[in-house]
Amino acid sequence: MLQLIENEKIREVVNGKRIITKKPELLAPAGSLEKLKVAVHYGADAVFIGGQEFGLRSNAGNFTIEEMREGVEFAKKYGAVIYVTTNIFAHNENMAGLEEYLQAIEGAGVKGIIVADPLIIETCRRVAPNLEIHLSTQQSLSNWKAVKYWKQEGLHRVVLAREVGAEEMRKMKEEVDIEIEAFVHGAMCIAYSGRCVLSNHMTARDSNRGGCCQSCRWDYDLYETVDGEEKALFDESDAPFAMSPKDLKLIESIPHMIELGIDSLKVEGRMKSIHYVATVISVYRKVIDAYCADPENFKIKKEWLEELDRCANRATASSFFEGEPGYEQQMFGTHASKMKWDFAGLVLDYDQDTKMVTLQQRNYFKTGDTVEFFGPDIESFKFEVGQIWDEKGNEIEVANHPLQIVKFKCERPLFSYNMMRKENI
Amino acid sequence: MKKPELLVTPKSVNHIKTLIEAGADAFVIGEQQFGLRLAGEFSVSEVEEATNLIHKANKKVYVAVNAIFHNDRLEALDNYLKEMQRIGVDALIFGDPAVVMAVRELGITIPLHWSPETIATNWFQANYWNERGAKRTVLARELSIDEVIEIKENAKPEIEVQVHGMTCMFQSKRSLLGNYFLYRGEVMQIENRKENKNMFLHDKERKNKYPIYEDLNGTHIFSPNDICLIDELVELFEAGIDVLKFDGVLQTEDYINTVTNCYRQAIDAYFEDGEDAYESIKDELLEKIEEIQPELRPLDTGFIFKETVY
Numbered sequence: 001m002l003q004l005i006e007n008e009k010i011r012e013v014v015n016g017k018r019i020i021t022k023k024p025e026l027l028a029p030a031g032s033l034e035k036l037k038v039a040v041h042y043g044a045d046a047v048f049i050g051g052q053e054f055g056l057r058s059n060a061g062n063f064t065i066e067e068m069r070e071g072v073e074f075a076k077k078y079g080a081v082i083y084v085t086t087n088i089f090a091h092n093e094n095m096a097g098l099e100e101y102l103q104a105i106e107g108a109g110v111k112g113i114i115v116a117d118p119l120i121i122e123t124c125r126r127v128a129p130n131l132e133i134h135l136s137t138q139q140s141l142s143n144w145k146a147v148k149y150w151k152q153e154g155l156h157r158v159v160l161a162r163e164v165g166a167e168e169m170r171k172m173k174e175e176v177d178i179e180i181e182a183f184v185h186g187a188m189c190i191a192y193s194g195r196c197v198l199s200n201h202m203t204a205r206d207s208n209r210g211g212c213c214q215s216c217r218w219d220y221d222l223y224e225t226v227d228g229e230e231k232a233l234f235d236e237s238d239a240p241f242a243m244s245p246k247d248l249k250l251i252e253s254i255p256h257m258i259e260l261g262i263d264s265l266k267v268e269g270r271m272k273s274i275h276y277v278a279t280v281i282s283v284y285r286k287v288i289d290a291y292c293a294d295p296e297n298f299k300i301k302k303e304w305l306e307e308l309d310r311c312a313n314r315a316t317a318s319s320f321f322e323g324e325p326g327y328e329q330q331m332f333g334t335h336a337s338k339m340k341w342d343f344a345g346l347v348l349d350y351d352q353d354t355k356m357v358t359l360q361q362r363n364y365f366k367t368g369d370t371v372e373f374f375g376p377d378i379e380s381f382k383f384e385v386g387q388i389w390d391e392k393g394n395e396i397e398v399a400n401h402p403l404q405i406v407k408f409k410c411e412r413p414l415f416s417y418n419m420m421r422k423e424n425i
Numbered sequence: 426m427k428k429p430e431l432l433v434t435p436k437s438v439n440h441i442k443t444l445i446e447a448g449a450d451a452f453v454i455g456e457q458q459f460g461l462r463l464a465g466e467f468s469v470s471e472v473e474e475a476t477n478l479i480h481k482a483n484k485k486v487y488v489a490v491n492a493i494f495h496n497d498r499l500e501a502l503d504n505y506l507k508e509m510q511r512i513g514v515d516a517l518i519f520g521d522p523a524v525v526m527a528v529r530e531l532g533i534t535i536p537l538h539w540s541p542e543t544i545a546t547n548w549f550q551a552n553y554w555n556e557r558g559a560k561r562t563v564l565a566r567e568l569s570i571d572e573v574i575e576i577k578e579n580a581k582p583e584i585e586v587q588v589h590g591m592t593c594m595f596q597s598k599r600s601l602l603g604n605y606f607l608y609r610g611e612v613m614q615i616e617n618r619k620e621n622k623n624m625f626l627h628d629k630e631r632k633n634k635y636p637i638y639e640d641l642n643g644t645h646i647f648s649p650n651d652i653c654l655i656d657e658l659v660e661l662f663e664a665g666i667d668v669l670k671f672d673g674v675l676q677t678e679d680y681i682n683t684v685t686n687c688y689r690q691a692i693d694a695y696f697e698d699g700e701d702a703y704e705s706i707k708d709e710l711l712e713k714i715e716e717i718q719p720e721l722r723p724l725d726t727g728f729i730f731k732e733t734v735y
Contacts, residue, residue, distance in 0.1 A: 019616050053641075060491065089544045089546045089547075089550075090546065090547050090549075091546050091547055091568070091572055092547050092548065092572055092575045092576065093572075094547075095549065107450070116544070116549070117544075117546075117549075117550065118549065118550050118553040118554075119547055119549035119550060119553070122549070122553065126656055129540060134545060138544075140493050140670075142493050142494060142495050142521075143494045143495050143496050143498075143499055143521070143523050144499070145494075145499055145522075145523035145526045145527065146494070146521055146522045146523040146526070148526060148594050149522035149525060149526050150522070161493075163493075163495075163598040164495070168496050169707065171496050172496075190599065190601070191595050191596055191597045192493055192596055192597065192598065192643075193543050194543060195493070195542065195543055195544075195595070195596045196543070196594070196595045196596070197567050197595070198565050198594050198595050198646070199595045200594070200728070200733050201594050201648055201649070202628070202633075204731065204732070204733050205733060205735055206567065206732055206733040206734070206735040208543060208544065208546070208567075209733075209735035210735045211733070211734060211735030216595075220626035220627060220628055221626065221627040221629065222602075222605065222624060222625075222626060222627075222637075223624065223625055223626075223627055223634075224618070224621070224623050224624045224625075225623045225624075225721065226623065226626070228720075230721075233624070238609055239608070239609075241605050241626060243597065243599075243601050244604075244643075245599075251644075320598070324598075324599070325599060326604060326607065327603075327604035327605070327607045327608040328608075330599075330601075330604055330608070330635060332605070332608050385633075387662070
């Protein structure tokens with residue numbers, strides 16, 4: 001177990017009580033404008049998004065400049081900020097149009113870009129100097145001297161390699177005065193990011209320009225060659241060789257992250273659903289706030305952990321945070337499964353007088369189903385759906401049309417952006 | 426026109442002698458604590474011995490310090506760099522900016538070669554690291570011939586291209602082979618095999634075999650085919666590529682000797698007797714390589730003539 005060492009630099013006495021005033025930023029992913037709004041509403045201090053060029057995840061929903069502007073305006077109302085990932089390693093053919101693109105991002109009011117290629121770093125400094133420059137994890141930044149290098153190059157922030165552990169982070173913070181961003185939750189690369197081209201070889205898709213096909217999640221058979229003979233190193237009964245990592249989950253290490261002085265806690269997942277973003281962000285929000293408000297008496301609540309589990313589709317692990325991960329942090333013979341709970345509806349409105357909730361359907365549900373409501377402004381609660389009406393006031397038994405607007409009665413108050421989920425049976 | 430340098434990877438000090446005779450111009454050596462995926466393991470004293478030998482033959486020696494460093498190796502790196510300065514090797518091959526920092530702090534005067542493998546994909550980066558001391562860029566192997574040529578046209582530093590051998594396609598810090606055996610409760614299996622580099626992953630769908638091994642830097646997985654450009658060198662010659670590299674990792678000494686000599690002949694034919702001379706021997710050279718090519722390792726041309734999408 002890691003020892004929790006109190007960090008004086010992040011504390012102040014407020015109203016006679018010693019609390020943590022230097023809270024880390026909670027950084028959320030968003031693959032669409034809707035997800036961005038949900039992330040901010042559910043407590044993210046910052047959101048990272050992809051534009052239509054120069055970013056990885058070519059399959060993720062990506063933002064137009066107009067959508068970026070709208071996202072920035074929305075976030076501003078909550079005091080939140082937007083970063084744009086421009087973290088490809090460019091080939092010559094990708095170099096055109098970069099200046100205009102960076103200027104457009106700057107013009108949209110984005111706070112910074114997350115970038116790996118010095119081409120984009122230097123171009124940004126020259127043509128869009130108001131953008132902060134954050135080094136992407138694609139550079140596999142793993143030691144304090146390299147952190148110092150990027151500090152001298154004038155970067156505002158570095159995102160560490162996923163292979164960096166707590167004690168290494170401590171040393172980096174001691175040696176270099178620069179903002180540090182570290183992953184706390186989400187899917188992992190099993191390779192050093194940027195150093196994997198499995199996808200290029202197996203499917204001719206360039207992983208470092210957003211084409212990763214996740215070959216590391218496939219099964220392989222392990223052999224050895226002895227005197228020119230191939231010999232299987234597995235029996236038919238064995239699980240095949242796999243290198244699929246469990247997803248990262250550092251919810252219980254958040255106090256350590258805060259004490260280390262990590263500046264930004266990053267949740268991975270621009271491809272994930274709004275249900276995922278809402279659930280994960282709301283739980284991390286609660287943990288960060290609770291620890292900072294009263295570090296001495298902080299205890300992680302069982303409900304928070306259960307809540308987080310509701311949107312998990314893989315087993316989770318702490319990865320490199322507490323040391324070298326062993327076999328128990330990988331998945332053998334199993335693959336991602338369905339989430340235990342499905343997103344079933346988004347609350348659009350709630351009438352305090354009639355107790356009537358207006359909801360946008362996101363997944364099949366019917367009268368008699370037990371559902372759960374959650375949101376940043378309510379305690380999660382379970383509820384049995386009674387009579388349902390459609391938009392025109394006709395009674396229906398089943399809400400089975402995507403995005404259909406329905407109404408039903410719920411005694412406990414709800415707020416717009418609250419979400420309804422249903423257990424997967 | 427200047428002949429490109431023929432850069433190879435010896436397996437031992439003795440092997441260097443043979444490779445000098447086979448026609449190599451320069452050598453990459455080092456040890457796994459600092460360098461990645463080397464054909465041979467050379468201690469500091471062996472680096473010194475090799476350097477004397479290589480310099481006596483008027484050839485060049487480059488030492489790999491291209492690991493992805495974590496805090497715990499930085500001190501050892503400093504000492505290693507000082508040793509290399511004392512020995513007087515001709516270049517340090519790096520990928521991690523920590524090496525640039527250390528070289529500045531220690532006043533090391535050995536030239537740098539920038540070699541981060543997969544991420545050296547455009548000429549801007551080549552020039553960026555050139556301004557920070559790298560007089561050579563080793564290009565990513567995932568580039569097409571047109572991309573290589575355009576980089577050469579716009580780059581200030583020397584450009585090195587791998588023309589033969591396997592390439593790394595994956596490096597994990599995790600002990601993936603060890604973990605697989607541990608998961609199956611067969612800890613002895615990996616203990617017995619740790620030093621062996623004879624394992625591969627079989628991809629049934631693609632019918633590919635990917636060599637895999639573990640060392641201090643984690644787990645490395647390699648391409649299913651060996652690049653072989655022996656009969657496709659004209660465009661690289663014409664573009665003025667400065668260095669042709671043959672990476673002999675996981676190959677035998679005999680194989681490395683023969684292939685080195687084939688590339689020597691190809692370069693000499695083109696630059697001493699002209700394109701026709703090269704054209705007239707290239708098929709023969711290819712056949713020579715095919716003859717000794719291990720059955721498990723099909724030859725191809727890497728990404729030079731293959732397009733990737735994203």
